Amino acid sequence: MATIPPTMRALAIPSFGKPSTYGLANVPTPQITQPDEVLIKIHAAGVNPIDTKVAEGALKMAHKYTFPLVLGHDAAGTIVAVGSAVNSLKVGDQVFTRVPIHDAGTMAEYCLSTASATALKPEFMSFADAASIPLVGLTVLQVIRRAETQLGGLKGKTAYVPGGLSGVGSVAVQLLKNVFGVKKVITTLSTGKMERAKDLFKGGEGEVVYIDYTKENVSSAIGAGNVDFMFDTMNGAIESLPLIRKGGVIVSISRTPSGEELKKKFGSPPWFMVVVLNLMDQVTKWRAGRNGVNYSYLWMEADAKGLDDLGRWVGEGKLKPLVGRTAKLEDEAAVKSGYEEVYSAKGGVGKFVVEVI
Numbered sequence: 054m055a056t057i058p059p060t061m062r063a064l065a066i067p068s069f070g071k072p073s074t075y076g077l078a079n080v081p082t083p084q085i086t087q088p089d090e091v092l093i094k095i096h097a098a099g100v101n102p103i104d105t106k107v108a109e110g111a112l113k114m115a116h117k118y119t120f121p122l123v124l125g126h127d128a129a130g131t132i133v134a135v136g137s138a139v140n141s142l143k144v145g146d147q148v149f150t151r152v153p154i155h156d157a158g159t160m161a162e163y164c165l166s167t168a169s170a171t172a173l174k175p176e177f178m179s180f181a182d183a184a185s186i187p188l189v190g191l192t193v194l195q196v197i198r199r200a201e202t203q204l205g206g207l208k209g210k211t212a213y214v215p216g217g218l219s220g221v222g223s224v225a226v227q228l229l230k231n232v233f234g235v236k237k238v239i240t241t242l243s244t245g246k247m248e249r250a251k252d253l254f255k256g257g258e259g260e261v262v263y264i265d266y267t268k269e270n271v272s273s274a275i276g277a278g279n280v281d282f283m284f285d286t287m288n289g290a291i292e293s294l295p296l297i298r299k300g301g302v303i304v305s306i307s308r309t310p311s312g313e314e315l316k317k318k319f320g321s322p323p324w325f326m327v328v329v330l331n332l333m334d335q336v337t338k339w340r341a342g343r344n345g346v347n348y349s350y351l352w353m354e355a356d357a358k359g360l361d362d363l364g365r366w367v368g369e370g371k372l373k374p375l376v377g378r379t380a381k382l383e384d385e386a387a388v389k390s391g392y393e394e395v396y397s398a399k400g401g402v403g404k405f406v407v408e409v410i
Contacts, residue, residue: 230259
């Protein structure tokens with residue numbers, strides 16, 4: 054068994070702040086305390102917008118954070134220890150995971166996860182590609198499956214996914230057309246990203262319609278009532294209601310969750326926050342319902358089975374991971390620059406991945 058050091062190198066922020074304030078530090082290596090946990094030596098860790106929001110303090114009213122705070126929710130690496138109840142995984146297995154909320158902290162040399170949130174990494178997949186998949190891949194998969202259930206199937210339908218070369222958007226377009234049988238996927242891009250998107254999404258099933266939002270009015274280009282399912286990736290649900298047919302579906306990951314959803318995730322946020330968020334959620338659903346549209350917000354759940362599915366689709370050529378930028382953990386300037394790109398949501402393509410080994 055590999056020797057596990059008492060401390061590790063990590064991107065551990067001393068207080069809430071923007072990427073310019075992030076820094077590397079030595080922190081205690083996490084230890085297994087629960088029977089279903091696994092300890093992973095991290096080879097690569099994926100960066101998501103939620104990481105910069107946590108770092109800025111956007112969720113501090115809902116959840117108590119302690120400092121230094123290690124960022125990150127996605128990781129790919131090698132298991133070095135397992136809890137007493139873990140039978141599906143063993144020391145030496147190469148895995149990828151979106152860790153549960155309470156185990157967040159993957160931008161480091163080691164992290165904890167659970168067996169139910171961790172899947173074997175396919176042999177053909179690099180650690181960087183594997184680390185780019187979990188949070189965005191599971192989010193997309195769970196959103197699409199909800200829409201599929203609500204619409205009674207997606208085959209032959211038209212879907213709208215803003216931001217086709219974002220981390221979430223690139224996965225969504227591919228799964229909708231190559232796995233779930235959508236007839237047409239409409240997506241928005243800037244001029245400079247158009248050719249790369251056409252290369253990534255070529256082949257497979259289903260048509261992709263590209264709209265250059267810098268040159269065209271998106272609503273006019275799509276037309277009223279022409280969309281069955283909108284994947285709200287950019288907080289545009291309300292503005293896009295006229296585009297959705299009656300009986301259509303919007304599933305959002307960018308509008309405000311309800312207070313009940315926040316309680317489920319974080320335990321006991323302040324009561325007034327629960328009340329305000331519930332009210333906002335009800336208003337959004339009422340506005341959508343008035344247009345004959347089924348609106349809901351989805352907060353992704355960690356899921357090893359979903360990771361297995363995503364890995365299989367990569368192997369079948371139905372999903373190509375899109376890593377847009379990488380940096381070594383020890384290169385603090387490059388890491389900060391990558392996080393700044395994610396934070397600003399401008400210019401980036403695909404996922405930013407930090408290589409630890």
